Amino acid sequence: MRGGCDRPRRPRARRGHPRGVLAGTSADRAAGAVGGSPYPDRVAQQQLPFQGSLDDLGTPLADTTFVIVDLETTGSRADGAGITEIGAVRVRGGEVLGEFATLVNPGVPVPPFITLLTGITQAMVAPAPRVEQVLPAFLEFAGLDRGAVLVAHNAPFDVGFLKAVCAAHGFMWPNPPVVDTVPLARRLVPRDEVRDHKLGTLAAHFGVPDRPTHRALDDARATVGVLHALLERLGSFGVDTLEELRAFRSAPSAAQLRKRRLAEDVPERPGVYVFEDARGETLYVGKSRNLRRRVMSYFTASETRGRVREMIALAERVTPIVCGTELEAEVRELRLIAERKPPYNRRSRNPERAVWLKLTRERYPRLSLVRRILDDGAPYVGPFRSAREAELARDALHHVVPLRQCTHRFSPAKPIAACVLAELGRCGAPCDGRESAEEYAGHAARAELALTGGAEAVVRALTEHIRRLSEQLRYEEAAAHRDRLAALLTGVARSQRLTALARLPQLVAGRRSAAGWEVCVVRYGRLAGTGLMRPGTDPHAFVRALVDTAETVLPGAGPAPRAGAAEMECVLRWLDSPGVRLVELDTPWTCPVDGAEKYRDLTDWGREAVPARR
Template identity: 75%
Template sequence: MAEQHTPVQGTLDDLGTPLSECTFVVVDLETTGTRADASGITEIGAVKVRGGEVLGEFSTLVNPGLPIPPFITLLTGITQAMVAPAPAVESVIPGFLEFAGLERGSLLVAHNAPFDVGFLKAACAAHGYDWPAPQVVDTVALARRLVTREEVPNHKLGTLAGYFGVADQPTHRALDDARATVGVLHGLLERLGAFGVETAQELRGFRSAPTAAQRTKRRIADDVPAAPGVYVFTDAKGDALYVGKSTDLRRRVRSYFTGSEKRGRIREMAALVEGVTPIVCETGLEAEVRELRMIAERKPPYNRRSRNPERAPWLKLTAEDFPRLSIVRTVRDDGAPYLGPFRSAREAELAREALHEAFPLRQCTRRITPAKPTAACVLAELGRCGAPCSGAETAADYAVHAAAAQGAMTADPAPVVERITAHIRELSEQLRYEEAAGHRDRLAAFLTASARSQRLTALSAIPELVAAAPARGPAGAARPGWDVHVVRYGRLANSGVMAPGTDPAEFVAALSGTAESVFPGPGPAPCASAWEMECVLRWLEAPGVRLAESAEGWTCPVNGAEKYRHLTDWERGVSALAHR
């Protein structure tokens, strides 16, 4: 066993590390059989390399505690006598893990990696060692994508070693085979370079060789800055094809023209792309918001989400003598309370059903004129409506139900929660689980929308809010200074990075003085899309954010829908909305 001292490599949290700077630990095992649960390891060999240089080697026989089958001895030359004095696997694993440095960001490489990794994971599990779960590179899988059958008859290690002219040929001994795999890996990485794969992130995402269109368009990224912001792919006419954001514009744009891009529609788009417009942003939040605004404005055909925020459905309690619940697409300044927005009309309908279950609101769409009563519908017979249409219920009596429904929508959903949960318990006791699930879905849709509306309403009520957080660079890495944002009525009005040593009061005053003018409006999201406001809320609620100024208090109802978050996974709905 021999190893050279090597410097510790930083973690690959963003996996954007150039391949030339990555530490690869190439491993090979010899075993008594093919099943990790029924066989044992007889030898471990590993080679640590970085930038084409061998940094160290690890090699040891292992006593498997099992008989070695004759055909394995014939194949590897490893006999029972050879492994008898060797250490057991539980004594070898700690040394191998320390050599490999997998917890420090090394990439684990093997030829037919599932086999070797399976044995290593099983050995760790059997003897109480934590498996570090590194990024794994399988040279067999990589070779199948990069080396065609016209070039080689198969993708065995010996065949590939011969094809790439590797000096160390495999011999079915662990260290020899690991050395041969190193040579094959270098040959494959060189070929990957021709396809534009240059980082660990791109290597992880590589699925197949890029199309000819992707390869020819790679030049588009040459002049894109390595900075956070938004990018817009355009066609020959200058029309937007796709809008995206990134903490590193150049790296992200390049990725569309490499084998790491596997989305069929994006590979199709590459054939149409003729240019890219980078828009550098001060902060990550600014980039996120700009992306949403540009997608909504330009509606690029290759963006699937966020293209039509104006079409999102809302649930409205109409402003009339006998209000009713109506699903609408526009929020108007009519004094009516609104709930939403919803991800779909179906979810809006479920929320409406939840409110109808709790309150005897009319469900007809006709205009009611007390002077001209009409016959009551079947809902009145079922006790689910007071029949104001027939004159059986006065406007004052009906207003009590409407006010209760409005209170549940905007402040305290307890009446809806209590009514529906009681019904769910009753149905469950009767083993009517499918019906109970339907009521659960109605309650979930209502609470999700109610919580969202209350969060948006609270933020949109503040004329101006200034907040700051430690500045972040690519992949969330800390950088000097503070990210500062001005938010007006829920809309991001300005962004900036305050450098160390800057007077905070002067900086905030200047940022506020040059911020976009924003004026209040109706509904929970009057000045920005709900998706933009959710981005702002996520940033404001993140650890480390500090409120510098706020024109008014920022509060949600004390008994609001967030109180019942344990009843439904409404946060997942918020996240989905933010990435429509």
């Protein structure tokens, strides 16, 4: 390749290492099932040693098409100057795939100092095509909409001009990945090596045969040589893919380089990985479609998060748990995080802290925020992402249904003084006898209907109130009620979907994947078994073996009786994904016809049908 040298190829990893052996029965193995339940915390692995490779971390740089671009212009500002020349070189894997060069009529005079700098005169550009005539040919050559990466020295200058002319002449800018060789050189070439990081200085320092001359194609060729020299230096930092190149900010820490050995025996399979310290305590749990690829990324320059680097410094081993399907990996990750509460996992560590909205089972029911679901027959809504969101949902229902908001224990025989809500008409005051138990029971029935089956009355009342506020230009108040309605509908819809799944004694579903069919057994909302059915396997025998060896799950109370809400939502997302086929279903699987899900498209949970703040 002109202006650079080919990067040496690294030896590829030895493939064909055996898969991890998951806990399961002989029926699992006989049917070819991968997985089973209950899920183990550890996986016995029998692996052949192999040499790790970074080629699978993303798009290898050797397979990436780079389009190195340089522009000559009549000035430094895209809004007042024009392009006089475009030069570009396409390269991939150390070879030049093509070159593009053309003069451009800028439509404005060429200043004398530009002529002195570049040698481009007004007479040279006068017969040249205009930029709107050149752009289609350049964009087709560059292939920026087909995965090519744009490279330039001081890229904001060139990209700014290209974006401006595309917008001015009605061309869609493809918005490709961009690599700027200036900041890259500043990180890799210290000032004690070069006096500055100009293109000419770097080309001379690296011995690039094509030197910049302030002509577009010459400068693009010189940038090719500089780019390849910089990529050679990046190799010593473990940067070998496009994703790592774009994320590169600094060299990996000493701990990252020292701990790369931890990824050597991790297989190239979907599953869960567990970082552990010297005492065997879990530091972090994650999942990936390719365990080795993901784990190795922690030990390269692309990992710049300070908290993760701190975790890597403490880690002494990585335990891979190979999974048969992506859903199994996602569920195992959630269960392990909830069980072990790793200090470096921020999400899903404390599912027991989830907030639910409950309509209590009392003589005079009320709405209460709780963190535990009891087998008391009460309707529960949620879980909500925060206590604040649960409070908004409660306020929405209180606005429509005059339930009591106090926590007093009272009876008609022992009346107590009413609070200010009674004076405002927000409560019927059963506490002092103004409202009978029968009348109050009607309010409680309306609230329960809104939470479990029919939200139409609440939605209609709130949207009408929001409309009146908007007509009165009281937009802040309207927005507050909009947020309350959105929170209520979100929580109700979530609990109704969870409840519908939790009522199913058994559901078997399958989805085609690249390796075969992913088959899952779900019982009362819990993932009880999963496996990958390879092509040529008897489907009836496979499903029977998977069902027979799946985890036994008993029914329970509430929307999420036998699995966490996060796990059930993972299962629901998988069931909603394209290509899923139901294989077996014991009982009908339905949600309320007038439930909150009905209003999802209509209101986007209350945000589309009401005005925003002004």
